[in-house]
Amino acid sequence: MHVRHLSVADFRSYTAAEFPLQPGITTLVGLNGQGKTNLVEAIGYLATLSSHRVATDQPLVRFGAEQAIIRGVVVRDGRETLVELELNPGRANRARLGRSPVTRPREVLGTLRTVLFAPEDLALVKGDPSERRRFLDDLLVARQPRWAGVRADYDKILRQRNALLKSAQPVLRRGARHRPRPGDEPADDARASALHTLDIWNENLATVGSQLLYARLRLLRDLGPYLAKAYDEVSAGQSDARVSYRSSLREESAERIAAGDVPEIGELHAELLATLTQVRDREIERGVSLAGPHRDDLVLGLGDLPAKGYASHGESWSFALGLKLAAYQLLRHDLGDDPVLILDDVFAELDTGRRERLAAMIADCEQVLITAAVDADVPASLVGQTFAVSLGTVVPRE
Known part of the structure; x- marks a missing residue:
């Protein structure tokens, strides 16, 4: 090409x-x-x-x-x-x-x-999680363009769910720390309606979010060997580059994912719904969505140390370059074309x-x-x- x-x-x-x-x-x-x-x-x-x-x-x-x-x-x-x-x-x-x-x-x-590497890409190592999420998602789309639609759907759902949390915050806060039990008086109609709408958006977020998360995890599993090789070649074997996924799911699932496990979409869907239930009170208090692929990050490491905060300027450049060269090699392998x-x-x-x-x-x-x-x-x-x-x-x- x-x-x-x-x-x-x-x-x-x-x-x-x-x-x-x-x-x-x-x-x-x-x-x-x-x-x-x-x-x-x-x-x-x-x-x-x-x-x-x-x-x-x-x-x-x-x-x-x-x-x-x-x-x-x-x-x-x-x-x-x-x-x-x-x-x-x-x-x-x-x-x-x-x-x-x-x-x-x-x-x-x-x-x-295309695979483009520029000075701005130093932010992959030193910048915010959004830079690393964008790298993953852009590579997903380059690998399979259909993920552009999934990505757009997730962003739309997230905006609408956040708008609900913000606009309905005064109503949702009413009794937010109280869970009805059998025999309790029913919640007022306005809050019950807002919670029902939130449940609908939870389902939408979990449906699309689990697909996006699954695709990211598979991509990262495939990318890892190429990253290790590319970094080794760029840096002349000065250190071992590694990458793992930091999920916003509940602790047990997050630990499995960080260790390299790739759960199936159905399991991720159920876990994301459970996590949204767990953080509901905090979301209502803050008026923002606190779980999902938009809250995740890549953890970049050199040997036993995190690259962010510990890598030298040269090592950071090598790591960012290694990520892009790994992306290039993965696409070359997948497409049979450069x-x-x-x-x-x-x-x-x-x-x-x-x-x-x-x-x-x-x-x-x-x-x-x-x-x-x-x-x-x-x-x-x-x-x-x-x-x-x-x-x-x-x-x-x-």
């Missing part, structure tokens, strides 16, 4: 740009702020419908323009497919696949698959040894896109086409 051509209109700093590509190594060289990252960001957006730099689409549209257009020609097994995205901040985005409109933009997912590997301003952050080891690891990838401020940042062994990027112009260099 590779991208043969990229064109953008009113995307970031570009009024318009055409970017021809070919398999192998492609390096974009230019000082910071010249627009090289914008181009690889556009390719990443074609694959994931999201940016690795910002959470919303508004910054992606050139100042003064109403919309941005990204088009990419993707080649896989000798067949070309045109993917076109229309970004409309404040309105629904639109997409075309092979020049034909699709009902929803997420229908283009899977046409292009995703596009994007390394955005990465080599400048690595010491000489790590640079050379990374270069050796990616030498056989079908297509690698690299951005760098200066040529000296990129190992000489990575030979391919080079483009100079300056003030939004992209010029091939001999």
